[in-house]
Amino acid sequence: MTEQQSEDDTEPLPTWPLVVWLARLSVYLLAQGSLTLLAYAYYGFGSNPDTFPLGFRIDPILAGANLLWGFIGTYIGFFRPRYATAFMLACAAFYTALAVLGSFTSHHLGMSLNDRVNWFHWLIVIPAWAIGLHALWRARG
Numbered sequence: 025m026t027e028q029q030s031e032d033d034t035e036p037l038p039t040w041p042l043v044v045w046l047a048r049l050s051v052y053l054l055a056q057g058s059l060t061l062l063a064y065a066y067y068g069f070g071s072n073p074d075t076f077p078l079g080f081r082i083d084p085i086l087a088g089a090n091l092l093w094g095f096i097g098t099y100i101g102f103f104r105p106r107y108a109t110a111f112m113l114a115c116a117a118f119y120t121a122l123a124v125l126g127s128f129t130s131h132h133l134g135m136s137l138n139d140r141v142n143w144f145h146w147l148i149v150i151p152a153w154a155i156g157l158h159a160l161w162r163a164r165g
Contacts, residue, residue: 040105043159046152047108050097050115056080057091073136083136086122093118109163112156120149 060080064071064087073081082090093115100111123145126137137145 041108041159041162043112043155044101044105044108046101046155047097047105047111048101050094050101052094053090054094054098056082057087057089057094060084060087061091082141085133085135086137086141089118089122109156109159112152113160116149116152116156119145119152123149 056079060076060082061084063076063080064084067075069084073083097111097115100107122135122137123142125132126135126142126145
C-alpha cells in the first residue's frame with residue numbers, strides 16, 4: 025500500500041453466508057457418488073457394498089442420487105450462490121425422506137439403507153435444515 029492510499033480505499037473481500045459454504049460441501053457427495061459408481065462399473069453392479077472402503081459403502085441407486093445432488097450443489101455453491109438456500113432446503117427434504125425411509129419403514133425404494141447410512145443421513149439433514157431455515161429467515165426478515 026502506498027502512502028497516498030489510505031486503509032479506507034481498499035475494498036473488503038466478499039464474505040459468503042454459511043448456506044453457500046454448506047452447498048459447496050456437497051462436493052463430497054459428488055466425489056462419493058462418482059467414485060462409487062466407477063467402482064460398481066469396474067467390479068459389477070452386483071458387488072457387495074461392504075467390500076468398498078468406509079464412506080463408499082452405498083448401493084448404486086444411492087450413489088447415483090448422491091452424484092446428482094453433489095453435482096447440483098457444487099454448481100450452485102461455486103457458480104450460483106444466490107440459489108444456495110433453495111438448494112439446501114430441497115436437499116434437506118430429500119435426505120430427510122431417505123432418513124425416514126431407512127429408519128422407520130421397511131420400504132427403501134430398492135436401496136440398501138442400513139444403520140450406518142441412516143446415521144449419515146440424519147447427520148446431514150439436521151444441520152442442513154438448521155442452516156437452510158436460518159438463511160431463509162434472514163433473507164425474509
